[in-house]
Amino acid sequence: MIELVSRLDGLVSNAGIVEFSPVDFITSEKLKKVFDINFSAGIELFEGLFSGDKFNDGASVVFTSSVDGNYCFTQGNAVYSASKAALNEYVRRSALKAANKNIRVNCVCPGMIETNLLRNNKSLTPEILQEDAKKYPLKRYGKPEEVAAGIIYLLSGASSYVTGTDLIIDGGISIKH
Numbered sequence: 001m002i003e004l005v006s007r008l009d010g011l012v013s014n015a016g017i018v019e020f021s022p023v024d025f026i027t028s029e030k031l032k033k034v035f036d037i038n039f040s041a042g043i044e045l046f047e048g049l050f051s052g053d054k055f056n057d058g059a060s061v062v063f064t065s066s067v068d069g070n071y072c073f074t075q076g077n078a079v080y081s082a083s084k085a086a087l088n089e090y091v092r093r094s095a096l097k098a099a100n101k102n103i104r105v106n107c108v109c110p111g112m113i114e115t116n117l118l119r120n121n122k123s124l125t126p127e128i129l130q131e132d133a134k135k136y137p138l139k140r141y142g143k144p145e146e147v148a149a150g151i152i153y154l155l156s157g158a159s160s161y162v163t164g165t166d167l168i169i170d171g172g173i174s175i176k177h
Contacts, residue, residue, distance in 0.1 A: 002048040003144065007056050011049065012156040014064040016084075016125030023078045030079050038083035046105075050094075055103050062154045063091055063107040064147070067170040070109055084109075088141055088166055095164030104163040109151045111170030112141040137172030 002008050019034045021027075042063055049055060068077055069084025088107060089170070095105040112118065112132070150169045151161050168174055 002045075002052055002054065002136045002167065003055050005049065005052075008049065008054055009056050009059050011046065011055075011059070012064070012093045012151055012155070013045060013060045013062070014172070015041050016064060016066070018077070018080050018121075020123075021079050022076065030069060034066055034079045034083050035086070037088050038080065039090070042087070043094075046094065049099065050101075050103070055098075056101050058157075058160070060159070061094075061098070061105045062151050063105075064151075065091070065107040065109045065166065065176050067109045067111045067168055070168065071174050072098065091166070092164045100164060102111055103153075104159070104165060106154045106159070106162060106165050107172070108147055108154065109166045109168045110142060110147045111168075111173045112137065113147055114141050114143055135173065136170075137175065140171065142169060142171055 015035060015037050022028050026076050046063075047063060055061075061090045066080070066084040068081040069086075069088045088109070091105055091107045099106050117126065118129070129141075147169050152168050154162065154167060162165050
């Protein structure tokens with residue numbers, strides 16, 4: 001795929017899965033599965049494109065991370081949180097490297113967002129979700145288009161002086177931690 005790409009002005013890496021696992025129940029299989037998708041896949045794509053000189057001058061790269069990579073919200077999210085924390089740190093380090101070529105690298109860190117991933121989770125009933133949403137200062141979960149707006153900002157010239165940052169889009173839940 002990298003060979004087929006000519007030149008890019010922007011890239012969004014939006015891969016992610018959740019694998020609930022308290023610390024005492026982490027297995028190497030769970031680690032590999034979650035890190036392969038949440039961490040390695042986007043990095044390998046970016047590194048291939050970057051080393052292949054596929055980005056135009058002034059390009060922007062945005063990774064989708066999670067507020068769970070910045071703060072501890074759920075005990076059962078150890079592997080997921082670790083994968084997103086690793087991604088956040090990678091973004092900062094790659095932003096330093098890419099700045100030499102005038103390429104910006106950032107990530108968005110959403111809180112709970114109303115997506116199929118959330119709706120199709122059989123262990124979370126509508127009642128549990130409604131009660132959890134009350135913990136957010138804005139008393140609701142986010143919408144995909146609200147995260148997309150943050151991504152659009154980071155891809156646009158309006159953020160031309162922003163690199164190596166985590167844009168937290170979480171309805172204010174992180175200010176409670």
